[in-house]
Amino acid sequence: MTPDYDIGLVGLAVMGENLVLNMAGKGFNVVVYNRTVSKVDSFLQGKAQGLSIGGAHSIAEFAAMLQKPRKVMLMVKAGPPVDDMINELLPYLERGDIIVDGGNSFFADTRRRAGELAARGIRFVGMGVSGGEEGALKGPSLMPGGHEDAYNELAPIFTSIAAQVSDRPCCAYVGPDGAGHYVKMVHNGIEYGDMQLISEAYYIMKETLGLSTRKMHDVFNAWNKGELDSYLIEITSNILLKLDDETGKPLVEVILDKAGQKGTGKWTSQSALDLGVPTPTITEAVFARCMSAYKTERVAASKVLSGPKAEFAGNKTEFIAAIHDALYASKICSYAQGFALLKAASDEYNWNLNYGDVALLWQGGCIIRARFLGRIQEAFHRNARLANLLLDPFFSSVMDKTQDNWRLVVKTCKELGIPTPAFSASLDYYDSYRRAVLPANLIQAQRDYFGAHTYERIDREGWFHSEW
DSSP states (O other): OOOOBSEEEEOOSHHHHHHHHHHHHTTOOEEEEOSSHHHHHHHHHTTTTTSSEEEOSSHHHHHHTBOSSOEEEEOOOSSHHHHHHHHHHGGGOOTTOEEEEOSOOOHHHHHHHHHHHHTTTOEEEEEEEESHHHHHHHOOEEEEEEOHHHHHHHHHHHHHHSOEETTEESBOOOBSTTHHHHHHHHHHHHHHHHHHHHHHHHHHHHHHHOOOHHHHHHHHHHHTTTTTOBHHHHHHHHHTTOBOTTTOSBGGGGSOSOOOOOSHHHHHHHHHHHHTOOOHHHHHHHHHHHHHTOHHHHHHHHTTOOOOOOOOOSOHHHHHHHHHHHHHHHHHHHHHHHHHHHHHHHHHHTOOOOHHHHHHHTTSSSTTOBTTHHHHHHHHHHOTTOSOGGGSHHHHHHHHHHHHHHHHHHHHHHHHTOOOHHHHHHHHHHHHHTOSOOTHHHHHHHHHHHHOOOEEOSSSSSEEOOOO
């Protein structure tokens, strides 16, 4: 069998299929394999018909069809399925061959796999892929990490299929071992924060102002023409126009308020706790989804627990403008937390991440693509060692301009009993970060009182203990 194919892909779910179609559309020869081999045949006879795509019915046949060094991309479910497929592939691979994991794998698993495969002479790339089904087909954001030489050999393929922004691909080498999957994980954590913040803006307008979904569509559509221009704001505007075919009601109003999650937001929060990095906006967004899952309990509690009526008596137009500013400021805090976490992880794992490049990768193709990511890229170009986005002159000036309205929205919602966990957590993050002194001195005194944990003093070096 002649090895004619540039790259092979394992896993023909929709994301895998669309990536293959994208590669073939850019002139690459791709061979596919799926454990359920009937999917290979149906794909070749359907969407792939007439394209430079071949199919294999066994791992042995698949490996034999690939040019050497072989390039194999896995698009299978994260966790044990990735290890299982790697183990199936290994007998048919040789030293110098490349495996790419394009799934949502946990970065620690990617670090382990990179080490294990390196010992066998196999080059491993863990690559975050963002953009959903449409992005996979039309141009995703790609975050490759792992073996750098292997990535360089893959780059002609991946930079061709990636989203393009200002004539540059949203694909670049991120760093060694698990860096690519870590950057994707933090991307998803920020995505959790963004989605929660937008949903809170929607909820405030709905509950306090009584706006119709049509009116809220107009608001989000207008916001998408300014600083908040982003994919998530755009689709929110579209969602609010959609009517349910069965009832004729706005579709969003007949969707049950229980939000699912696949775990990447939780991983982000867990990693932040491990590294000691405060990410309250992201973490509260995860907890908000957890709270939404308590639907039955919340319905019962709503009949027992009292609170104020959500009746707003002020100027609606001015309050909508205030919600805009609260959303913008909170969004900046969410990204600031995400990039602070990337910095801590880069230091911990010796990845040497380039944060301006990360911002570029996220400007197109991915779910959190937004206009102001260009501002983040500029901030790190001005100061590659910027400790926190909030300290950049552009972002600090935005916080100065928006915080009065931000505080007004949070204050009003507290008075009216409207939950805003992500708005509130973002404001608390900002206020905590800008304070030279926090009440942790009392906490340390308490720890020393009951546990003799000692404390530091403000007037001299050393650790001290008192007999309380």
